[in-house]
Amino acid sequence: MATTLTINGKSHDVDLPEDVPLLWVLRDEIGLTGTKFGCGVAACGACTVHIDGQAVRSCQVSLGDVWGDVTTIEGLGTPDAMSVLQQAWVEHQVAQCGYCQSGQIMQAASLLEQNPNPSDTDIDDAMQGNLCRCGTYPRIRAAIRSAAAKMEG
Structure with a gap:
């Protein structure tokens, strides 16, 4: 069908x-x-x-x-430019192996759509179901906070 x-x-x-x-x-x-x-x-x-x-x-x-x-x-972005969130991912050098990063970014984009100014606790709660074997969680949080600040201003 x-x-x-x-x-x-x-x-x-x-x-x-x-x-x-x-x-x-x-x-x-x-x-x-x-x-x-x-x-x-x-x-x-x-x-x-x-x-x-x-x-x-x-x-x-x-x-x-x-x-x-x-x-x-x-x-998520446009054919000519990455989204603000994707740019923050690059700026904070989040990816190591990179395998989980598309899922991480998509989860973070949903978070920022629902909560444009999340606290660290909000970020941790929203992202807890997305695993990163490389352990880049502090950089993920920093990138989300950076993207939120850029989207706000």
Whole structure:
């Protein structure tokens, strides 16, 4: 059964079973490989994307359960410029291995959309489901705070 999805502002017709995880639709069918497979059970956050602005784990959302527009890491900035949050990630040299970073950034973008001036506790609470094996949590927090300040001013 064909399903039409809006991903990063573009319409995509997908002819796959409704129980296929959104993660595989994005990576294998659409070719957007910025969203990563981590654990497959929504415990690590590497596959975080937005559906209607809400951060979700794409490994656990079936194609048939997608309820709105999907935004991936590729759709966060523009083709010509990174988002303020992505720029802060670079400025604070957050990534080490980088594998989890697209999920981290997508979770942080959702946080800043809901709370434009988060405290350290707010950041820690919002980001706790996104794991970083390299332990860059202090740099993640600093980048989020920096992006929040830039977005505010």
